[in-house]
Amino acid sequence: xxxxxxxxxxxxxxxxxxxxxxxxxxxxxxxxxxxxxxxxxxxxxxxxxxxxxxxxxxxxxxxxxxxxxxxxxxxxxxxxxxxxxxxxxxxxxxxxxxxxxxxxxxxxxxxxxxxxxxxxxxxxxxxxxxxxxxxxxxxxxxxxxxxxxxxxxxxxxxxxxxxxxxxxxxxxxxxxxxxxxxxxxxxxxxxxxxxxxxxxxxxxxxxxxxxxxxxxxxxxxxxxxxxxxxxxxxxxxxxxxxxxxxxxxxxxxxxxxxxxxxxxxxxxxxxxxxxxxxxxxxxxxxxxxxxxxxxxxxxxxxxxxxxxxxxxxxxxxxxxxxxxxxxxxxxxxxxxxxxxxxxxx
Amino acid sequence: xxxxxxxxxxxxxxxxxxxxxxxxxxxxxxxxxxxxxxxxxxxxxxxxxxxxxxxxxxxxxxxxxxxxxxxxxxxxxxxxxxxxxxxxxxxxxxxxxxxxxxxxxxxxxxxxxxxxxxxxxxxxxxxxxxxxxxxxxxxxxxxxxxxxxxxxxxxxxxxxxxxxxxxxxxxxxxxxxxxxxxxxxxxxxxxxxxxxxxxxxxxxxxxxxxxxxxxxxxxxxxxxxxxxxxxxxxxxxxxxxxxxxxxxxxxxxxxxxxxxxxxxxxxxxxxxxxxxxxxxxxxxxxxxxxxxxxxxxxxxxxxxxxxxxxxxxxxxxxxxxxxxxxxxxxxxxxxxxxxxxxxxxxxx
Numbered sequence: 001x002x003x004x005x006x007x008x009x010x011x012x013x014x015x016x017x018x019x020x021x022x023x024x025x026x027x028x029x030x031x032x033x034x035x036x037x038x039x040x041x042x043x044x045x046x047x048x049x050x051x052x053x054x055x056x057x058x059x060x061x062x063x064x065x066x067x068x069x070x071x072x073x074x075x076x077x078x079x080x081x082x083x084x085x086x087x088x089x090x091x092x093x094x095x096x097x098x099x100x101x102x103x104x105x106x107x108x109x110x111x112x113x114x115x116x117x118x119x120x121x122x123x124x125x126x127x128x129x130x131x132x133x134x135x136x137x138x139x140x141x142x143x144x145x146x147x148x149x150x151x152x153x154x155x156x157x158x159x160x161x162x163x164x165x166x167x168x169x170x171x172x173x174x175x176x177x178x179x180x181x182x183x184x185x186x187x188x189x190x191x192x193x194x195x196x197x198x199x200x201x202x203x204x205x206x207x208x209x210x211x212x213x214x215x216x217x218x219x220x221x222x223x224x225x226x227x228x229x230x231x232x233x234x235x236x237x238x239x240x241x242x243x244x245x246x247x248x249x250x251x252x253x254x255x256x257x258x259x260x261x262x263x264x265x266x267x268x269x270x271x272x273x274x275x276x277x278x279x280x281x282x283x284x285x286x287x288x289x290x291x292x293x294x295x296x297x298x299x300x301x302x303x304x305x306x307x308x309x310x311x312x313x314x315x316x317x318x319x320x321x322x323x324x325x326x327x328x329x330x331x332x333x334x335x336x337x338x339x340x341x342x343x344x345x
Numbered sequence: 346x347x348x349x350x351x352x353x354x355x356x357x358x359x360x361x362x363x364x365x366x367x368x369x370x371x372x373x374x375x376x377x378x379x380x381x382x383x384x385x386x387x388x389x390x391x392x393x394x395x396x397x398x399x400x401x402x403x404x405x406x407x408x409x410x411x412x413x414x415x416x417x418x419x420x421x422x423x424x425x426x427x428x429x430x431x432x433x434x435x436x437x438x439x440x441x442x443x444x445x446x447x448x449x450x451x452x453x454x455x456x457x458x459x460x461x462x463x464x465x466x467x468x469x470x471x472x473x474x475x476x477x478x479x480x481x482x483x484x485x486x487x488x489x490x491x492x493x494x495x496x497x498x499x500x501x502x503x504x505x506x507x508x509x510x511x512x513x514x515x516x517x518x519x520x521x522x523x524x525x526x527x528x529x530x531x532x533x534x535x536x537x538x539x540x541x542x543x544x545x546x547x548x549x550x551x552x553x554x555x556x557x558x559x560x561x562x563x564x565x566x567x568x569x570x571x572x573x574x575x576x577x578x579x580x581x582x583x584x585x586x587x588x589x590x591x592x593x594x595x596x597x598x599x600x601x602x603x604x605x606x607x608x609x610x611x612x613x614x615x616x617x618x619x620x621x622x623x624x625x626x627x628x629x630x631x632x633x634x635x636x637x638x639x640x641x642x643x644x645x646x647x648x649x650x651x652x653x654x655x656x657x658x659x660x661x662x663x664x665x666x667x668x669x670x671x672x673x674x675x676x677x678x679x680x681x682x683x684x685x686x687x688x689x690x691x692x693x
Contacts, residue, residue, distance in 0.1 A: 101512070106515075146684075150684055150687055150688060153688060153691045154691025155691070160508075160512075161508045161511065161512065162687060162691070164512060164515065165450060165455075165511065165687055166684065166687055168455070168515050169455070169680050169683045169684060169687070170680070170684065172454075172620060172676060172680055173676055173677070173680030173681065173684075176620070176672070176673050176676030176677060176680070177673075177676075177677060179545055179670075179673055180669055180673040180677070183545070183667070183668075183669060183670065183673070184664055184667055184669070272519070273519075316531070319530075319531065321527065321530060322526070322530065324526075325523050325526045325527055325530070328519055328520070328522070328523035328526075329520065329523045329524075331519075332516045332517075332519035332520040332523065333516070333520065335512075335515075335516040335519065336499055336512075336513050336516035336517065339500075339509055339512035339513050339516060340499065340500075340509065340513065
């Protein structure tokens with residue numbers, strides 16, 4: 001009760017005008033483009049911006065051009081797509097559960113998707129990206145249902161503590177099972193360990209092309225529900241009073257969450273905390289209106305994950321960190337900060 | 346009323362406790378069950394040994410086969426003993442943590458203490474591979490203590506609240522695991538694979554050296570926990586009442602916290618992260634002997650020892666000849682149990 005009220009008090013409508021928000025959106029897109037270009041030039045081999053430019057628009061087959069088109073470009077695009085998907089999924093979850101700490105990683109959706117992929121690799125061997133995606137959806141859906149059910153049973157309804165404990169423990173269980181399978185089967189370990197680290201490296205454009213339709217559908221559903229979700233954040237009674245069919249809105253939004261988070265996991269493995277951090281950053285600018293919040297979240301999510309990936313490549317050049325570690329190192333302190341600020345005893 | 350309790354009191358009032366009448370019998374039954382599991386566990390393996398021969402060899406009686414002595418004393422006995430000791434330590438740590446936070450869902454693995462210990466131990470294994478085994482518990486203890494202190498301080502805002510404690514703990518745990526992953530990504534591959542087996546929570550290949558590294562901590566802190574058990578009862582009534590009853594609340598809470606951190610740190614150092622023992626054991630023990638901590642602490646310790654010994658046997662036999670680390674087994678059983686507890690406490 002208390003938390004949802006204080007949550008709402010912080011979400012007082014922003015007074016900023018439409019043109020201001022539109023300007024912010026355009027600036028965000030420009031920043032994203034700049035980040036992507038920087039990300040294309042920096043890495044194990046530094047390549048100057050004009051070479052990048054020529055590789056994109058006047059390809060001549062040289063080594064540097066090949067690095068750009070086959071290694072860096074797919075990586076930047078995938079990081080952007082995954083970041084956008086995770087951030088929008090996180091925003092939706094925070095709106096649906098009215099819980100400031102919700103995130104696909106913390107609530108076990110990513111771990112569920114990962115376990116499902118590992119189990120099916122164990123039984124059926126190497127799979128196509130297409131089937132990875134569907135299996136990840138299935139695993140994510142089951143985990144989401146279990147966590148949501150456990151988090152909302154009881155007299156007090158859904159509390160942040162129950163929801164997050166259920167998510168944390170289910171993640172623990174699923175990663176233990178994943179470890180068990182990987183120990184039992186060396187072959188599965190070999191096929192999957194790269195993916196499990198949570199990384200956007202070494203993926204080709206084909207896998208992005210195959211998963212992109214699901215992300216796009218998820219984004220479209222999310223954007224078209226933005227009005228209803230804004231109403232939901234005002235509380236279920238208010239939303240009902242506004243004539244909303246809450247059950248349907250929640251169900252459809254949940255489909256969007258699973259589509260987005262599942263696609264992200266199947267592309268990049270489990271990457272945490274992007275879905276937690278981005279909505280809070282964005283809310284600072286645009287307030288609670290989901291019609292603005294969602295597009296902002298998509299852009300900032302894309303930018304943040306690209307930057308995290310860039311940092312992961314640069315901090316210990318020429319080796320690189322899995323990007324999932326970078327996001328955890330930034331995101332977990334933020335989680336603690338939120339837990340301190342938003343949870344009153 | 347008088348029938349259901351046994352009072353133990355020495356002349357000087359150093360030791361004075363009252364335990365439930367069920368406790369001695371429950372303890373006896375648990376010891377017998379644990380010994381049985383241990384004998385089976387020692388006999389089981391690629392080189393099977395009959396229970397009778399196991400007992401004979403351990404007691405030093407002559408058997409027909411000279412190999413038994415080596416197999417049992419050098420290979421299998423230290424492993425089984427490590428499993429039991431770690432189980433008791435984790436269970437006591439969990440009991441203290443649940444008593445301190447007055448939250449049935451608190452456990453060292455949930456609030457980031459084990460992750461902190463794991464980070465420090467992995468760092469030692471990866472960066473200083475030549476450091477002897479007995480140093481690991483100290484590193485793990487330091488890590489556990491820092492994590493616990495961080496969680497406690499960060500969760501503090503005009504008094505500590507159990508909810509914030511758990512949430513902050515989850516966050517601190519995530520940070521520690523991220524740094525652990527950094528260590529794993531960049532260490533020498535041979536050190537890393539050693540660290541990985543260790544992280545999964547396995548008693549595989551434990552020697553007397555490990556038992557020796559673990560024992561001093563247990564000898565110091567298990568009696569301490571038994572002495573402090575009484576204070577947990579008063580603390581459980583809430584700080585104000587405890588203060589009214591004459592408890593030095595902050596001082597006792599500090600001592601209990603150090604005991605809890607030392608026990609979980611030492612066991613993490615010995616075998617890696619074996620999850621959910623500290624959560625399950627106190628609950629099962631409470632069903633057996635009720636809530637009074639004087640009886641609860643030893644009962645829960647033995648239940649914990651039994652759980653880890655049995656999990657290790659299961660992990661070795663389920664998919665033989667491949668071994669599952671017993672941490673995977675305890676998580677597979679313990680996490681659903683946790684979710685069940687969460688469901689049962691849904692109205693809290």
